[in-house]
Amino acid sequence: MISSSKFARYDAITKAFEILNDSSIHKVCQTAPSVRVGLGDEFVLPIGTNVKGKMITALRLLGFDRVFDTNTGADFTIMEEANEFVDRYENQENLPMFTSCCPAWVMFAKKNYPDMCKYLSTCKSPHQMFGAIIKSYYANKFNIPKEKIKVISIMPCIAKKAEIAQPEMNVNGIRDVDLVISTTELAEMMKRKNIDLEQLEDGDYDSPMGNATGAGAIFGVTGGVMEASLRTAADLLEGESLEKIQYKSVRGYKGIKQATVKIGKRRIRVAVVSGIQNARTIMEDIKNGKAKLDFVEVMSCPGGCIMGAGQPFMSKNAWDYETIQHLRAKALYSIDEKSTYRKAHENPALIDVYKNLLQAPGSEIAEKYLHRKYEM
Ligand code: SF4
Numbered sequence: 001m002i003s004s005s006k007f008a009r010y011d012a013i014t015k016a017f018e019i020l021n022d023s024s025i026h027k028v029c030q031t032a033p034s035v036r037v038g039l040g041d042e043f044v045l046p047i048g049t050n051v052k053g054k055m056i057t058a059l060r061l062l063g064f065d066r067v068f069d070t071n072t073g074a075d076f077t078i079m080e081e082a083n084e085f086v087d088r089y090e091n092q093e094n095l096p097m098f099t100s101c102c103p104a105w106v107m108f109a110k111k112n113y114p115d116m117c118k119y120l121s122t123c124k125s126p127h128q129m130f131g132a133i134i135k136s137y138y139a140n141k142f143n144i145p146k147e148k149i150k151v152i153s154i155m156p157c158i159a160k161k162a163e164i165a166q167p168e169m170n171v172n173g174i175r176d177v178d179l180v181i182s183t184t185e186l187a188e189m190m191k192r193k194n195i196d197l198e199q200l201e202d203g204d205y206d207s208p209m210g211n212a213t214g215a216g217a218i219f220g221v222t223g224g225v226m227e228a229s230l231r232t233a234a235d236l237l238e239g240e241s242l243e244k245i246q247y248k249s250v251r252g253y254k255g256i257k258q259a260t261v262k263i264g265k266r267r268i269r270v271a272v273v274s275g276i277q278n279a280r281t282i283m284e285d286i287k288n289g290k291a292k293l294d295f296v297e298v299m300s301c302p303g304g305c306i307m308g309a310g311q312p313f314m315s316k317n318a319w320d321y322e323t324i325q326h327l328r329a330k331a332l333y334s335i336d337e338k339s340t341y342r343k344a345h346e347n348p349a350l351i352d353v354y355k356n357l358l359q360a361p362g363s364e365i366a367e368k369y370l371h372r373k374y375e376m
Helices: 004-020 039-043 052-062 070-091 103-112 114-119 126-141 159-163 183-192 214-220 224-238 276-287 321-338 348-358 364-370
Strands: 026-031 066-069 149-155 179-182 256-263 266-274 295-299
Touching (some): 004 149, 026 126, 039 183, 070 126, 070 348, 103 114, 103 295, 114 276, 179 183, 214 224, 276 295
Parallel strands (some): 026 066, 266 295
Protein backbone atom coordinates (compact mmCIF):
# COMPACT_ATOMS: atom_id res chain seq x y z
CA MET A 1 0.00 0.00 0.00
CA ILE A 2 1.24 3.52 -0.82
CA SER A 3 1.30 5.82 2.23
CA SER A 4 -0.42 9.22 2.16
CA SER A 5 2.96 11.02 2.11
CA LYS A 6 3.92 8.99 -0.94
CA PHE A 7 0.65 10.00 -2.61
CA ALA A 8 1.52 13.65 -1.89
CA ARG A 9 4.97 13.09 -3.37
CA TYR A 10 3.66 11.50 -6.57
CA ASP A 11 0.99 14.18 -6.80
CA ALA A 12 3.63 16.96 -6.73
CA ILE A 13 5.77 15.19 -9.32
CA THR A 14 2.75 14.65 -11.58
CA LYS A 15 1.81 18.32 -11.27
CA ALA A 16 5.39 19.38 -12.06
CA PHE A 17 5.46 17.25 -15.22
CA GLU A 18 2.05 18.63 -16.25
CA ILE A 19 3.45 22.17 -16.00
CA LEU A 20 6.65 21.22 -17.81
CA ASN A 21 4.68 19.59 -20.64
CA ASP A 22 2.45 22.63 -21.21
CA SER A 23 3.94 24.70 -24.03
CA SER A 24 1.68 27.68 -23.27
CA ILE A 25 3.35 28.20 -19.88
CA HIS A 26 6.58 30.11 -19.17
CA LYS A 27 8.22 27.72 -16.73
CA VAL A 28 10.49 29.17 -14.06
CA CYS A 29 12.16 27.37 -11.19
CA GLN A 30 14.20 28.56 -8.24
CA THR A 31 16.47 26.42 -6.08
CA ALA A 32 16.97 26.89 -2.34
CA PRO A 33 20.49 27.20 -0.86
CA SER A 34 20.43 23.71 0.69
CA VAL A 35 19.30 21.75 -2.39
CA ARG A 36 22.68 22.05 -4.11
CA VAL A 37 24.48 20.41 -1.16
CA GLY A 38 21.88 17.64 -0.67
CA LEU A 39 20.88 16.50 -4.16
CA GLY A 40 24.19 14.73 -4.82
CA ASP A 41 23.41 12.19 -2.06
CA GLU A 42 20.69 10.71 -4.27
CA PHE A 43 23.30 10.10 -6.97
CA VAL A 44 25.82 8.63 -4.53
CA LEU A 45 28.21 11.58 -4.67
CA PRO A 46 30.24 12.39 -1.54
CA ILE A 47 28.10 13.95 1.21
CA GLY A 48 28.00 17.74 0.98
CA THR A 49 29.12 17.93 -2.66
CA ASN A 50 28.00 21.23 -4.16
CA VAL A 51 26.26 20.14 -7.39
CA LYS A 52 24.95 23.61 -8.30
CA GLY A 53 26.15 23.62 -11.94
CA LYS A 54 24.98 20.07 -12.73
CA MET A 55 21.65 20.68 -10.99
CA ILE A 56 21.04 23.74 -13.18
CA THR A 57 21.77 21.69 -16.32
CA ALA A 58 19.40 18.96 -15.09
CA LEU A 59 16.62 21.51 -14.55
CA ARG A 60 17.06 22.81 -18.09
CA LEU A 61 16.93 19.24 -19.42
CA LEU A 62 13.67 18.76 -17.51
CA GLY A 63 12.24 21.66 -19.50
CA PHE A 64 12.43 24.81 -17.39
CA ASP A 65 12.67 28.03 -19.43
CA ARG A 66 14.48 29.88 -16.65
CA VAL A 67 16.47 28.62 -13.66
CA PHE A 68 16.92 31.11 -10.84
CA ASP A 69 18.62 30.97 -7.45
CA THR A 70 16.58 31.33 -4.25
CA ASN A 71 19.81 32.66 -2.71
CA THR A 72 18.88 35.90 -4.51
CA GLY A 73 15.47 35.65 -2.81
CA ALA A 74 17.32 35.25 0.49
CA ASP A 75 19.20 38.48 -0.29
CA PHE A 76 15.82 40.26 -0.58
CA THR A 77 14.77 38.76 2.75
CA ILE A 78 17.98 39.98 4.39
CA MET A 79 17.47 43.52 3.03
CA GLU A 80 13.92 43.69 4.32
CA GLU A 81 14.51 41.84 7.59
CA ALA A 82 17.63 43.82 8.53
CA ASN A 83 15.81 47.05 7.78
CA GLU A 84 12.83 45.92 9.86
CA PHE A 85 15.09 44.92 12.74
CA VAL A 86 17.02 48.21 12.71
CA ASP A 87 13.75 50.11 12.74
CA ARG A 88 12.37 48.11 15.68
CA TYR A 89 15.68 48.24 17.56
CA GLU A 90 16.17 51.98 17.21
CA ASN A 91 12.56 52.55 18.36
CA GLN A 92 12.70 49.74 20.96
CA GLU A 93 9.42 48.35 19.62
CA ASN A 94 8.22 44.75 19.28
CA LEU A 95 11.46 43.18 20.45
CA PRO A 96 12.77 40.57 20.32
CA MET A 97 12.14 40.27 16.62
CA PHE A 98 11.73 36.68 15.45
CA THR A 99 12.72 35.55 11.97
CA SER A 100 9.84 34.33 9.80
CA CYS A 101 11.45 32.38 6.96
CA CYS A 102 10.65 28.92 8.40
CA PRO A 103 6.92 28.22 7.85
CA ALA A 104 6.86 25.34 10.35
CA TRP A 105 8.15 27.71 13.05
CA VAL A 106 5.65 30.42 12.09
CA MET A 107 2.83 27.86 12.27
CA PHE A 108 4.11 26.69 15.68
CA ALA A 109 4.29 30.26 17.01
CA LYS A 110 0.81 31.15 15.74
CA LYS A 111 -0.71 28.05 17.31
CA ASN A 112 1.12 28.03 20.64
CA TYR A 113 2.07 31.66 21.29
CA PRO A 114 -0.54 33.83 19.51
CA ASP A 115 0.07 36.72 21.91
CA MET A 116 3.73 36.82 20.83
CA CYS A 117 3.12 36.85 17.06
CA LYS A 118 3.53 40.63 16.94
CA TYR A 119 7.23 39.91 17.46
CA LEU A 120 7.48 37.88 14.24
CA SER A 121 9.13 39.64 11.32
CA THR A 122 6.58 40.48 8.64
CA CYS A 123 8.97 39.31 5.90
CA LYS A 124 7.80 36.56 3.57
CA SER A 125 10.26 33.69 3.21
CA PRO A 126 12.94 33.93 0.46
CA HIS A 127 11.19 31.79 -2.17
CA GLN A 128 7.89 33.60 -1.65
CA MET A 129 9.60 36.98 -2.02
CA PHE A 130 11.44 35.78 -5.09
CA GLY A 131 8.25 34.37 -6.64
CA ALA A 132 6.62 37.79 -6.24
CA ILE A 133 9.64 39.47 -7.86
CA ILE A 134 9.69 36.97 -10.76
CA LYS A 135 6.02 37.64 -11.47
CA SER A 136 6.48 41.43 -11.35
CA TYR A 137 9.97 42.78 -12.09
CA TYR A 138 11.08 39.87 -14.30
CA ALA A 139 7.69 39.57 -16.07
CA ASN A 140 7.66 43.29 -16.88
CA LYS A 141 11.30 43.41 -17.96
CA PHE A 142 10.80 40.61 -20.49
CA ASN A 143 7.21 41.45 -21.37
CA ILE A 144 5.83 38.09 -20.26
CA PRO A 145 2.20 38.08 -19.03
CA LYS A 146 2.39 37.15 -15.35
CA GLU A 147 -0.63 34.85 -15.74
CA LYS A 148 1.48 32.74 -18.12
CA ILE A 149 4.33 32.27 -15.62
CA LYS A 150 4.43 29.28 -13.29
CA VAL A 151 7.05 29.31 -10.55
CA ILE A 152 8.19 26.00 -9.10
CA SER A 153 10.38 26.18 -6.00
CA ILE A 154 12.84 23.34 -5.41
CA MET A 155 13.13 23.19 -1.63
CA PRO A 156 14.66 21.05 1.12
CA CYS A 157 11.39 21.52 2.97
CA ILE A 158 7.98 19.91 3.25
CA ALA A 159 6.39 22.79 5.20
CA LYS A 160 6.87 25.11 2.22
CA LYS A 161 4.30 23.05 0.32
CA ALA A 162 1.63 24.36 2.70
CA GLU A 163 3.17 27.84 2.88
CA ILE A 164 2.52 28.63 -0.80
CA ALA A 165 -1.22 28.04 -0.30
CA GLN A 166 -1.57 30.55 2.55
CA PRO A 167 -4.03 33.31 1.57
CA GLU A 168 -1.54 36.17 2.01
CA MET A 169 1.10 34.65 -0.30
CA ASN A 170 -0.01 36.52 -3.39
CA VAL A 171 0.12 39.97 -4.99
CA ASN A 172 -3.14 41.23 -6.55
CA GLY A 173 -4.48 37.67 -6.66
CA ILE A 174 -1.41 36.23 -8.46
CA ARG A 175 0.16 33.47 -6.34
CA ASP A 176 3.85 34.07 -5.57
CA VAL A 177 4.74 30.39 -6.11
CA ASP A 178 2.72 27.71 -7.88
CA LEU A 179 4.32 24.47 -6.73
CA VAL A 180 6.99 23.21 -4.32
CA ILE A 181 9.13 20.19 -5.18
CA SER A 182 11.45 18.75 -2.55
CA THR A 183 15.07 17.79 -3.21
CA THR A 184 14.16 14.10 -3.20
CA GLU A 185 11.26 14.72 -5.58
CA LEU A 186 13.60 16.52 -7.97
CA ALA A 187 15.94 13.51 -7.85
CA GLU A 188 12.97 11.24 -8.60
CA MET A 189 11.99 13.38 -11.61
CA MET A 190 15.57 13.24 -12.92
CA LYS A 191 15.70 9.47 -12.52
CA ARG A 192 12.40 9.03 -14.40
CA LYS A 193 13.93 11.01 -17.29
CA ASN A 194 17.21 9.06 -17.08
CA ILE A 195 19.19 12.17 -16.19
CA ASP A 196 22.41 11.11 -14.49
CA LEU A 197 23.62 14.07 -12.44
CA GLU A 198 27.24 13.01 -12.38
CA GLN A 199 27.56 12.95 -16.20
CA LEU A 200 26.24 16.49 -16.73
CA GLU A 201 28.20 19.62 -17.66
CA ASP A 202 27.93 22.60 -15.34
CA GLY A 203 25.31 25.22 -16.17
CA ASP A 204 24.76 28.66 -14.70
CA TYR A 205 21.74 30.47 -13.31
CA ASP A 206 19.83 32.74 -15.66
CA SER A 207 20.25 36.48 -15.71
CA PRO A 208 19.29 39.07 -14.66
CA MET A 209 18.65 37.69 -11.19
CA GLY A 210 21.10 34.83 -11.04
CA ASN A 211 23.57 36.72 -8.89
CA ALA A 212 23.41 36.08 -5.20
CA THR A 213 25.71 36.90 -2.31
CA GLY A 214 27.39 34.64 0.20
CA ALA A 215 24.91 35.97 2.74
CA GLY A 216 22.08 34.35 0.78
CA ALA A 217 23.99 31.05 0.59
CA ILE A 218 24.31 30.59 4.35
CA PHE A 219 20.53 30.88 4.87
CA GLY A 220 20.46 27.09 4.67
CA VAL A 221 22.35 26.48 7.90
CA THR A 222 21.32 27.26 11.48
CA GLY A 223 22.70 30.70 12.40
CA GLY A 224 23.01 31.71 8.75
CA VAL A 225 19.93 33.92 8.66
CA MET A 226 21.12 35.73 11.78
CA GLU A 227 24.67 36.18 10.47
CA ALA A 228 23.48 37.39 7.06
CA SER A 229 21.05 39.84 8.66
CA LEU A 230 23.69 41.17 11.07
CA ARG A 231 26.04 41.93 8.15
CA THR A 232 23.44 44.25 6.65
CA ALA A 233 22.00 45.54 9.95
CA ALA A 234 25.50 46.53 11.13
CA ASP A 235 26.11 48.64 8.02
CA LEU A 236 22.66 50.20 8.33
CA LEU A 237 23.17 51.03 12.02
CA GLU A 238 26.65 52.47 11.54
CA GLY A 239 25.87 54.18 8.22
CA GLU A 240 28.96 52.80 6.52
CA SER A 241 30.33 49.57 5.08
CA LEU A 242 32.04 47.79 7.98
CA GLU A 243 34.81 45.29 7.40
CA LYS A 244 33.26 42.74 9.71
CA ILE A 245 31.77 39.85 7.75
CA GLN A 246 31.77 36.81 10.01
CA TYR A 247 29.76 36.56 13.22
CA LYS A 248 31.20 33.34 14.54
CA SER A 249 29.29 33.51 17.83
CA VAL A 250 26.08 32.59 15.98
CA ARG A 251 27.63 29.59 14.19
CA GLY A 252 27.62 25.98 15.36
CA TYR A 253 25.03 23.28 15.83
CA LYS A 254 23.87 23.76 19.42
CA GLY A 255 20.06 23.82 19.56
CA ILE A 256 20.06 27.17 21.39
CA LYS A 257 22.91 29.66 21.05
CA GLN A 258 22.87 33.05 22.71
CA ALA A 259 25.38 35.84 22.13
CA THR A 260 25.86 39.56 22.50
CA VAL A 261 26.98 41.19 19.27
CA LYS A 262 28.79 44.50 19.41
CA ILE A 263 27.90 46.98 16.69
CA GLY A 264 29.45 50.38 17.36
CA LYS A 265 28.34 51.29 20.87
CA ARG A 266 25.38 48.96 20.72
CA ARG A 267 25.18 45.55 22.35
CA ILE A 268 22.67 43.45 20.47
CA ARG A 269 21.43 40.36 22.27
CA VAL A 270 20.73 37.57 19.84
CA ALA A 271 19.70 33.93 19.94
CA VAL A 272 19.80 31.23 17.30
CA VAL A 273 17.47 28.27 17.79
CA SER A 274 16.96 25.12 15.77
CA GLY A 275 14.61 22.23 16.53
CA ILE A 276 11.00 22.86 17.55
CA GLN A 277 11.49 21.69 21.14
CA ASN A 278 14.21 24.32 21.53
CA ALA A 279 11.83 26.91 20.08
CA ARG A 280 9.41 26.10 22.91
CA THR A 281 12.21 26.47 25.47
CA ILE A 282 13.29 29.91 24.21
CA MET A 283 9.68 31.13 24.02
CA GLU A 284 9.08 30.11 27.63
CA ASP A 285 12.36 31.75 28.69
CA ILE A 286 11.37 34.98 26.95
CA LYS A 287 7.88 34.89 28.46
CA ASN A 288 9.28 34.30 31.95
CA GLY A 289 11.89 37.03 31.61
CA LYS A 290 14.74 34.51 31.80
CA ALA A 291 16.00 35.41 28.31
CA LYS A 292 16.36 39.08 27.40
CA LEU A 293 16.87 39.32 23.66
CA ASP A 294 16.65 41.69 20.70
CA PHE A 295 16.74 39.35 17.70
CA VAL A 296 15.98 35.62 17.49
CA GLU A 297 16.42 33.21 14.56
CA VAL A 298 14.30 30.06 14.71
CA MET A 299 14.49 27.08 12.35
CA SER A 300 12.31 24.02 13.00
CA CYS A 301 14.72 21.43 11.65
CA PRO A 302 17.73 20.73 13.89
CA GLY A 303 20.71 22.19 12.01
CA GLY A 304 18.51 24.30 9.70
CA CYS A 305 17.25 23.69 6.16
CA ILE A 306 20.27 21.60 5.14
CA MET A 307 18.63 18.91 7.28
CA GLY A 308 15.06 19.59 6.11
CA ALA A 309 12.57 16.76 5.66
CA GLY A 310 12.73 17.13 1.87
CA GLN A 311 16.46 16.38 1.75
CA PRO A 312 17.91 12.93 1.03
CA PHE A 313 19.28 10.86 3.85
CA MET A 314 20.50 7.96 1.73
CA SER A 315 23.64 7.38 3.71
CA LYS A 316 22.19 6.95 7.17
CA ASN A 317 23.97 3.64 7.68
CA ALA A 318 27.39 5.02 6.96
CA TRP A 319 27.16 8.56 8.28
CA ASP A 320 25.63 9.99 11.41
CA TYR A 321 23.36 12.99 11.46
CA GLU A 322 26.07 15.34 12.77
CA THR A 323 28.49 14.39 10.02
CA ILE A 324 25.97 15.02 7.24
CA GLN A 325 25.01 18.30 8.90
CA HIS A 326 28.64 19.35 9.22
CA LEU A 327 29.56 18.51 5.61
CA ARG A 328 26.53 20.29 4.14
CA ALA A 329 27.10 23.35 6.35
CA LYS A 330 30.78 23.41 5.42
CA ALA A 331 29.82 23.45 1.73
CA LEU A 332 27.51 26.45 2.25
CA TYR A 333 30.11 28.39 4.27
CA SER A 334 32.61 27.66 1.49
CA ILE A 335 30.21 29.17 -1.11
CA ASP A 336 29.99 32.25 1.12
CA GLU A 337 33.76 32.57 1.46
CA LYS A 338 34.27 32.35 -2.30
CA SER A 339 31.50 34.80 -3.18
CA THR A 340 32.31 38.15 -4.79
CA TYR A 341 29.73 39.84 -2.60
CA ARG A 342 29.03 38.70 0.95
CA LYS A 343 26.51 41.29 2.07
CA ALA A 344 23.00 41.26 0.57
CA HIS A 345 22.83 45.05 0.18
CA GLU A 346 25.89 44.94 -2.12
CA ASN A 347 24.21 42.57 -4.62
CA PRO A 348 24.01 44.48 -7.97
CA ALA A 349 20.92 42.45 -9.02
CA LEU A 350 19.07 43.65 -5.91
CA ILE A 351 20.20 47.22 -6.28
CA ASP A 352 18.66 47.17 -9.76
CA VAL A 353 15.33 45.75 -8.56
CA TYR A 354 15.12 48.31 -5.74
CA LYS A 355 15.94 51.10 -8.19
CA ASN A 356 13.36 50.02 -10.76
CA LEU A 357 10.55 48.58 -8.65
CA LEU A 358 10.80 48.44 -4.89
CA GLN A 359 12.34 51.89 -4.22
CA ALA A 360 13.72 51.07 -0.75
CA PRO A 361 13.54 48.36 1.91
CA GLY A 362 10.33 48.78 3.88
CA SER A 363 8.76 51.08 1.25
CA GLU A 364 5.05 50.80 0.54
CA ILE A 365 5.74 48.82 -2.62
CA ALA A 366 8.26 46.54 -0.87
CA GLU A 367 5.58 45.90 1.78
CA LYS A 368 3.13 44.94 -0.95
CA TYR A 369 5.42 42.42 -2.67
CA LEU A 370 7.68 41.15 0.08
CA HIS A 371 5.81 41.30 3.38
CA ARG A 372 2.86 39.58 4.96
CA LYS A 373 0.31 40.02 7.70
CA TYR A 374 -0.48 37.36 10.29
CA GLU A 375 -4.06 36.16 10.17
CA MET A 376 -4.81 34.74 13.63
S1 SF4 B 1 14.11 24.63 8.96
FE1 SF4 B 1 13.04 22.84 8.10
S2 SF4 B 1 10.84 23.36 8.18
FE2 SF4 B 1 12.00 25.27 8.44
S3 SF4 B 1 12.18 26.15 6.37
FE3 SF4 B 1 14.03 24.93 6.73
S4 SF4 B 1 13.56 22.91 5.92
FE4 SF4 B 1 11.60 23.98 6.16
